[in-house]
Amino acid sequence: MVEDARDKAPETDQDEDAYALDRKAVAQILYAVDIEDRDRLIALMDPLHAADIADLLEQINAFDRMRLIRLYGKEFDGDILSELDESIREEVIGILNPEVLADAVRELDSDDVVDLLEDLDEPQKAAILEVLEDSDRVAVQKSLTYPEFSAGRLMQREVVMAPEHWNVGETIDYLRNSDDLPDQFYHVIMVDPKLRPVGNVTLGKLMGSRREVLLRSLIEDTFHVIPVTRDEGEVAYAFNQYHLISAPVVDENERLVGVITIDDAMAVLDDEHEEDILRLAGVDEESSLSDRxxxxxxxxxxxxxxxxxxxxxxxxxxxxxxxxxxxxxxxxxxxxxxxxxxxxxxxxxxxxxxxxxxxxxxxxxxxxxxxxxxxxxxxxxxxxxxxxxxxxxxxxxxxxxxxxxxxxxxxxxxxxxxxxxxxxxxxxxxxxxxxxxxxxxxxxxxxxxxxxxxxxxxxxxxxx
Amino acid sequence: MVEDARDKAPETDQDEDAYALDRKAVAQILYAVDIEDRDRLIALMDPLHAADIADLLEQINAFDRMRLIRLYGKEFDGDILSELDESIREEVIGILNPEVLADAVRELDSDDVVDLLEDLDEPQKAAILEVLEDSDRVAVQKSLTYPEFSAGRLMQREVVMAPEHWNVGETIDYLRNSDDLPDQFYHVIMVDPKLRPVGNVTLGKLMGSRREVLLRSLIEDTFHVIPVTRDEGEVAYAFNQYHLISAPVVDENERLVGVITIDDAMAVLDDEHEEDILRLAGVDEESSLSDRxxxxxxxxxxxxxxxxxxxxxxxxxxxxxxxxxxxxxxxxxxxxxxxxxxxxxxxxxxxxxxxxxxxxxxxxxxxxxxxxxxxxxxxxxxxxxxxxxxxxxxxxxxxxxxxxxxxxxxxxxxxxxxxxxxxxxxxxxxxxxxxxxxxxxxxxxxxxxxxxxxxxxxxxxxxx
CATH class of the missing domain: 1.10.357.20 (SLC41 divalent cation transporters, integral membrane domain)
Structure with a gap:
């Protein structure tokens, strides 16, 4: 209903604050909360990305936050939880009604659920694990067995792989016929008969090559295999140093168990920098503006x-x-x-x-x-x-x-x-x-x- | 010839310094330089990534650097130049013989050449522009017309686009039949008849959908269009905030002119953080360990x-x-x-x-x-x-x-x-x-x- 300024701004503004939440949008949203107009609230929030909604929740005070979340009700989705700052996240989980929380969590990929659970108290953790579907719960619990801040926690378990002897045609046919490809993937990982990764082929190269070309001849020069126990900071360093887009993760037998993508590595790099800056200033690295x-x-x-x-x-x-x-x-x-x-x-x-x-x-x-x-x-x-x-x-x-x-x-x-x-x-x-x-x-x-x-x-x- | 420790280390070591250049490898390389054994030097350098070679050159002293580069000769490739720290880059360009420099620069993508040129003195800049092929030179010069630190400097000019009314089958056929797809691309950008970007479809989704499905029904939720003049720091912020993988760049008429990918955004994010840390400590943000x-x-x-x-x-x-x-x-x-x-x-x-x-x-x-x-x-x-x-x-x-x-x-x-x-x-x-x-x-x-x-x-x- 409202012609939303936020939605357009990022695409046309050229000023420094192209991406900051604007004060007017925040005021409009808080007004909708004040008059308890749920439709208006939903209409105002709809164009916002989950990351922006999370920022909004961090910036308003605890009382407004509670009222907003209650009014927003079932619209609250899992991505918002993922994006929220830790210190606020527990509070928000406490406010959400259990059904909404269950729905929100079920929407998330298993690696995001892991990320969410890591920082929660035991009772909240148990409550969330309980609402997951069985297969997801197993995947999440498996990830939680890896050390904190390790590649195992960071990786997605869904991988797209192909035997090393395939050619382009076989690979494309296989991909075209699978039902459950991940939405986002950038490489086909070539594996040997023991499921050990031996090379990466980009989807772009696959698309641009004739059917009879062997996968092997298309592998990327830069190929890094990451042990599942490697520290996430080291993983981020490798992505940044070698310009990796995605990298296979292997267990102690060098078998493929998952894949880490650059967007996760970027988030880690960002966190590590933040930690360094705050530590250098003698501030606890988990500090945030929304702390009390x-x-x-x-x-x-x-x-x-x-x-x-x-x-x-x-x-x-x-x-x-x-x-x-x-x-x-x-x-x-x-x-x-x-x-x-x-x-x-x-x-x-x-x-x-x-x-x-x-x-x-x-x-x-x-x-x-x-x-x-x-x-x-x-x-x-x-x-x-x-x-x-x-x-x-x-x-x-x-x-x-x-x-x-x-x-x-x-x-x-x-x-x-x-x-x-x-x-x-x-x-x-x-x-x-x-x-x-x-x-x-x-x-x-x-x-x-x-x-x-x-x-x-x-x-x-x-x-x- | 040599069983190289560096090459294996990143794949198996689990210690904190999995990715640091090890002292022994550096010593072996410097020894090869001392005895002027070119074959040995090449064998030792061969398994190293360009980024590691750049780090090596930054860490040794100026005299060793000169001798190493002279001995390495024609093997020196453009990516090493791209990875080198600015303060060393000019020195290295001065050492390289003009033919080697010309070959090295010709290997690079036009966005990397732009990045290289930005920080050089005018005479060096002119010398490099001169050795480029005509079409590359035009592309580079066009990029240099955009403001420094803008999206225009950061973007690649090669884009993969499809009309918004196409279906999956038409798009795949088009991709399969083009000769000059970029090696790395992650999205097909849907454009309207005026070449304005209207949505992104990931290659993964394209691969996983039936031929008759319309592209329009597969577009990503998160789609951000970046004006060509936007500051690169803001671009990096958007990638990090909205978990973008690639984003189309448009000119003042909203026409598609290029694409920015997450790896470039990650490099910018890294630079901006570095700048903040150094500035907070009262150190010029361009400082580096290789400064004299x-x-x-x-x-x-x-x-x-x-x-x-x-x-x-x-x-x-x-x-x-x-x-x-x-x-x-x-x-x-x-x-x-x-x-x-x-x-x-x-x-x-x-x-x-x-x-x-x-x-x-x-x-x-x-x-x-x-x-x-x-x-x-x-x-x-x-x-x-x-x-x-x-x-x-x-x-x-x-x-x-x-x-x-x-x-x-x-x-x-x-x-x-x-x-x-x-x-x-x-x-x-x-x-x-x-x-x-x-x-x-x-x-x-x-x-x-x-x-x-x-x-x-x-x-x-x-x-x-």
């Missing part, structure tokens, strides 16, 4: 607690120089500058190092070269800022000695920052700790402690 | 310069309280703790905000709710750490008044941090500045200045 205050507080607390310890350590260093500060109060004024510059330079190095480790660009082959580079960069930027700070020290406090002290401390701290920024993440990675998670705390501790100690220590030697 | 010392120094300098200004601002605040510090030197010892906690809390909020803006989860519909949440989180964590610091203040310096001052300053600064962390990125986004790039400097300035001012100011009122 108490959850958010809890997620932020640990990193702040770690930071408090490092800050107190730095203060202990300062306290050893109380006498010097009482005599030359300018030291108290200038000391945070040295520490802050070191912290920033360290963060720069460690971010580059963490990314390079994640993309496997930093290896034992180039580690020494990279360390040397970081130290040199520290020296050069250290000298540049030493000059600036030296001049500021002299102009502000009229003391060339003080200028010299801050300049020397700056060089020392920037070199240490470059070194710590690269060595700490590499060491953490070696001992199996995610460098994105922990490097920041260590590097800042080093730059704070070294910064204060170098500046105040030199000051005692030179000025007093 | 001088480039790296230059890329790091601007952010450190900005940080120096903010650090000096904070010092100016401290200098207003010199007298208080001289009287109570404990103030100098404790003040960095308040500033540092504020800086960390601010970074947490701003990172969540920057990500939420990037994923379009933070909108005008939920802004006030998010701001309220951040302030409340600041209050609660502020109170928690105020308690801890208050106790530390009392135990360490035996002064309940000092404990009270640092506790109060902590609450103030953590609330301000939460507020600044959300408001500053939102304001920057509103005025068109990338919040990932600039928020950090602003937020830290605010938390430093407020931290020192609140702590020292309260100290003057309470203690003196």
């Amino acid at each position: 205050v108490i959850e958010t507080t809890k997620r932020r607390f640990p990193w702040l607690a770690v930071n408090l310890v490092t800050a107190v350590l730095a203060s202990l260093v300062i306290s050893r120089f109380e006498e010097a500060i009482t005599q030359v109060v300018a030291l108290a004024v200038l000391m945070p500058i040295v520490a802050s510059m070191g912290g920033n330079a360290g963060t720069q190095s460690l971010t580059v190092a963490v990314r390079a480790l994640a993309t496997k660009d930093l290896t034992t082959s180039n580690l020494w070269r990279v360390i040397r580079r970081e130290v040199l960069v520290g020296v050069i930027n250290g000298l540049a800022f030493a000059l600036v700070m030296g001049v500021i020290g002299v102009l502000w406090f009229g003391s060339p000695a003080l200028g010299g002290v801050i300049a020397a401390a700056m060089v020392i701290n920037l070199v240490v920052a470059g070194l710590a920024g690269i060595v700490i993440p590499v060491m953490l990675e070696k001992v199996g700790v995610d460098p994105a998670l922990a490097s920041g705390a260590f590097v800042t501790t080093v730059t704070d402690v070294v910064g204060f100690f170098a500046f105040l220590g030199l000051a005692v030697i030179v000025l007093l | 010392v001088i480039e790296t120094t230059k890329r790091r300098f601007p952010w450190l310069a900005v940080n120096l200004v903010t650090a000096v601002l904070a010092s100016l605040v401290i200098s207003r309280f010199e007298e208080a510090i001289t009287q109570v030197v404990a103030l100098a010892v404790l003040m960095p703790i308040v500033a540092s906690m504020g800086g960390n809390a601010g970074t947490q909020s701003l990172t969540v905000a920057v990500r939420a803006l990037a994923t379009k989860d933070l909108t005008t519909s939920n802004l006030w709710r998010v701001i309220r949440r951040e302030v409340l989180v600041g209050v609660i964590n502020g109170l928690a750490f105020a308690l801890v610091m208050g106790v530390i203040g009392v135990l360490w310096f035996g002064s309940p008044a000092l404990g009270g001052v640092i506790a109060a300053a902590m609450v103030i600064n953590l609330v301000v941090a939460g507020l600044a962390g959300i408001v500053i990125p939102v304001m920057l986004e509103k005025v068109g500045v990338d919040p990932a790039l600039a928020s950090g400097a602003f937020v830290t300035t605010v938390t430093d200045v407020v931290g020192f001012f609140a702590f020292l100011g309260l100290a003057v009122i309470v203690l003196l």
